[in-house]
Amino acid sequence: MLRIITCFKWVVDQADIKTAPGSRELALERAAYRISDYDRFAIEEAVTLQEQYGGSTAAITVGTPAARKSLKDVLSRGPEKAYFVNDPSFDNLEPSQTSSILASAIRTGLEYDLIICGEGSGDLYAQQVGPRLAEALDIPCTTCVSKLTIYGHQLIAERKLEDGIEVVTIPLPALITVLPEINTPRIPGLKDTLAASKKPVIEITAADLGQSFEPCLQTVSILAATMERSGVKFTSEPGDITKFVDAILKTGAIG
């Protein structure tokens, strides 16, 4: 029986990232949050494996109490319970903190054979929490997995690298991070949403972990990235296309 933990993050919806007029300051007060897109593939992979091999799937997230809204959403995607590691101070965490908090929470007695994370988070995309968590738990890991098979007490993973595919074997317990191409996450239906509200949520607070988590990285600022371009638009009339061609040729970029 395969006991799986899938980690996810509740992140600002990128569609809601706006800047105040005439400023590079981000205005996120009214932004909606969602389960990080990359983590949806991790959740789906966990649930699919459980269907295939039996066992259990638990989801875990770290955040402020405001991330409570993520729990019903994640549970509607298939995991049978959720661990909610929360504290008002768990805000704007950097990867070394998130991974230490997750490790500390998992060590409170969560049982697992396999931990699955997304390739990175939808907001910071630092791609560190998976491998850092594996180190903290002292288990083997591999990242950017595009295909996964469980074979007895080991997993076989295809990793996608710049120079090709590497097929690796890892004994369980282990941690992997998965790429979006590994599966197609199902869309929860009404029945799944109703079932989600009956599933257990286990809360773990900062006090339960009995230690503090200091950041190693300090954020100096987060400002909108600027892309200043002239933005001249032409119509699709042949005469206008000629102007477009002339404009390109004048820059000397081709020809």
Added chain:
Amino acid sequence: MAGVWILAESRSQTLELLNVAVGLADKLGTQVTAFLYGDSQLAQEYIAHGADQVLILPPLTEEQPLEDYVPVIAAEARQEDPDIFLLAATTRLKEMAARIAARLNTGLCSSCTALKFDETGKVLVMERLVFGGAALQTVTCRTRPQMATIAPRTFTPATPVADRKGQIRELPSPPPGLVKINKRKPKTRQSGDITEAKVLVCVGRGIEQEQDMALARDLAEVIGGELACTRPIAEELHWLPEETYIGLSGQQVKPDLYIGIGISGQIQHVTGIRDSRLICAINRDENADIFGMSDYGIVGDLYSVLPELTRQLKQALKK
């Protein structure tokens, strides 16, 4: 020996990191150490390009992944206490950097796009993109070593200096870890290298059928460009090889000319083209985000615009 350390997967990546490392080491009044595995002939070349010390990582067995070097490198770092450790942001090294940082209890700036040394605070001030490329995060690292991964081609390579001297030292062989390689399937390159191309024609979901790719191909041929695409075209539709998709998780490109066809301009894609010299776009939706990031755009149906544009460009370039 403290100092600035670098680790990359290839010679060209190493030379780029050496360029950054030498500048930082000058300001810190310290030395540069480069790791090397594989071809030990490169040690002298790295020294000529600015390394004061080259640490040779002994060969791995067939079934050992590169990540098996993590304990050896972390142990060396614990002993030598480097000030700064920079790694190339490849898939393998991003994992290794995170694991080494975890072992050293230090911070890591992932996929750093720019860095400078702050003389007063004596810290690295590092920039990276967040929110899919919509925002720029500036970070400093409070712990030692200050670590960052840097994408290949972010910096120019170091230039060699004649008669530079440096030390070469071999590190202990890494014991086999728990992750074993069964098989390697090297990538067969199916197309030109889009990161080297001067001109790119990039297609997005506005192209309705695979056969319509011919319209983009014709344009690329006339202007001497390579074909590139957005993530869904490569990963979901498989109309082009995966090494041709541009974006946050794909290739970063810097052509002289980029023409985006049927591309809405999602931030994850646009992040990969931001350093292009000239950005042009064709899209039927005049409110498409891509126009806000373009120098020149045509608002129109690509099925009528492309044949006419290709015809006119062919004529204009023939003279």
